[in-house]
Amino acid sequence: MNTTRTPNDGDIIDALVRLSRVSPRDAFIQHMSSSIESLPVHAFQRSSFLALRFSIGALATIIFLSVSGVGVVAAASGSKPGDPLYPVKKAVEHAQLAITNSPPARAILQAKIAGNRASEIQNVAGSQDDGVTLDTLSHEYEERVSQSIEELEKATPSRDTVGHDVTEELKKHEQTLKAVKTIVPLAHQEPITNAIEASQKGQEAAEAASNNGQIHGQSDKKNERR
Amino acid sequence: MSSWLDIVLIAKAKRGDRDAFGKLYISYLPGIYRYIFFRVGQRQEDAEDLSQTTLIRAWEAIGNYSIRKASFRAWLYTIAHNVVIDHYRERNRHATAQLTATIADEMSGGASPEEELVTNDVTEEVRMALEKVSNEHKQVVILRHMEGLSYTEIAQITGKREDAMRALHHRALLALKQVLQHT
Numbered sequence: 507m508n509t510t511r512t513p514n515d516g517d518i519i520d521a522l523v524r525l526s527r528v529s530p531r532d533a534f535i536q537h538m539s540s541s542i543e544s545l546p547v548h549a550f551q552r553s554s555f556l557a558l559r560f561s562i563g564a565l566a567t568i569i570f571l572s573v574s575g576v577g578v579v580a581a582a583s584g585s586k587p588g589d590p591l592y593p594v595k596k597a598v599e600h601a602q603l604a605i606t607n608s609p610p611a612r613a614i615l616q617a618k619i620a621g622n623r624a625s626e627i628q629n630v631a632g633s634q635d636d637g638v639t640l641d642t643l644s645h646e647y648e649e650r651v652s653q654s655i656e657e658l659e660k661a662t663p664s665r666d667t668v669g670h671d672v673t674e675e676l677k678k679h680e681q682t683l684k685a686v687k688t689i690v691p692l693a694h695q696e697p698i699t700n701a702i703e704a705s706q707k708g709q710e711a712a713e714a715a716s717n718n719g720q721i722h723g724q725s726d727k728k729n730e731r732r
Numbered sequence: 733m734s735s736w737l738d739i740v741l742i743a744k745a746k747r748g749d750r751d752a753f754g755k756l757y758i759s760y761l762p763g764i765y766r767y768i769f770f771r772v773g774q775r776q777e778d779a780e781d782l783s784q785t786t787l788i789r790a791w792e793a794i795g796n797y798s799i800r801k802a803s804f805r806a807w808l809y810t811i812a813h814n815v816v817i818d819h820y821r822e823r824n825r826h827a828t829a830q831l832t833a834t835i836a837d838e839m840s841g842g843a844s845p846e847e848e849l850v851t852n853d854v855t856e857e858v859r860m861a862l863e864k865v866s867n868e869h870k871q872v873v874i875l876r877h878m879e880g881l882s883y884t885e886i887a888q889i890t891g892k893r894e895d896a897m898r899a900l901h902h903r904a905l906l907a908l909k910q911v912l913q914h915t
Contacts, residue, residue, distance in 0.1 A: 512909065512912060512913050513854050513857070513858075513909065513912050514909075515905050515909070517854050518854075518858055518905060518908050518909065518912070519877050519905075520854075521854045521855040521857075521858035521859075522858060522873055522874075522877035522878055523877055523878070524855045525770075525855060525858065525859055525878055526766065526877070526878040526879070526880075528765075528766045528769060528770075528878075529762045529765065529766065530761060530762060530765040530779075530780065530783065531776075531780075534765075534780050534783075535758065535761060538757070538758065538761060538783070538784065538787060539754060539758055541784065541787070542750055542751075542753065542754035542757065542758075542787070543750065543754075545750055545753075545787075545788070545791050547748060645798070648798065648799060652739055652742070652743045652799065653743060655739045655740060655743070656739070656740050656743040656744065658740075659740045700801075704799065707739070707799060708739075711739045711740075
């Protein structure tokens, strides 16, 4: 050692932080960027054919719902997984999405559909559920929140207001979910905790979006190192 | 916690948008590369190969990624962690001997980007000391101090408990100090 004293924890940590300056070669980064274009397409990716099938399905749903009347739709709105009218509720959601084109409206609609999942979590949590339904609903809730945020990105002119609306909607979900969590057995709390976290992340993202896309998380990085 | 931009890109990538996935991965590439570089004995060629393997595996698995289970950053490091483990399984027979030799070569060789950063003796000593502590000690200090990950994220990556990671981090610093004392 060239130092006159043995390095302490602070010296070692400082040295480790300095070592974080190691970075890949520019040529390698360029190589990686170009190799991304040649990544294979996977089965999970929705093809244009599937998108077309989805549109046709949505259209058929709209026709069916028009024929069956608003009474069925209204009755289905309060249904939960396992109820006979629950598929109608899901079909209505798909149809609404299919006919909603503007990103601001879709951002809010996705947040409201997420709210449906939060309400269903509330209804299912009071029944004799084995946890599987709660887990599925929680997963769907998270997906809807993510898609709401994605739509928010496209809502350039009205991102401020829409971001605010989405945040407020997600706050309501969080309150609902937190209330539900207090009444369910410990064994079934995990999916609810996950949904609460998804709601909180969504709120943070929506707030960031309404502040012109200010990105969180970077400033914390250096502090975490210490 | 994933940023707003990340959440948007993740949603797109999950639906097969390669450009979105590319932007995400490239933004994390320096950290992923660095983590792998220090895990594989500071060998640039291996770090580049394994960074590319991590890219492919992440793309294959992005459809199953869920933000509720881990941050995207922690998820990527988990894949890199598994890629490194697989790499060592394949090369287990000569890993240790080659590792020591490579460090010596790099220290005496030309100016690679990694060597240019060596601006002070303690940094250099710590860099060398990293290769003399156990893999789990090395991993926890790299993730914590070079990559700035939280103990929660480190626990997610390693599949261990958060309090165990705090204890391991303490022991890792102690181990590094002991190596430095005997240098």
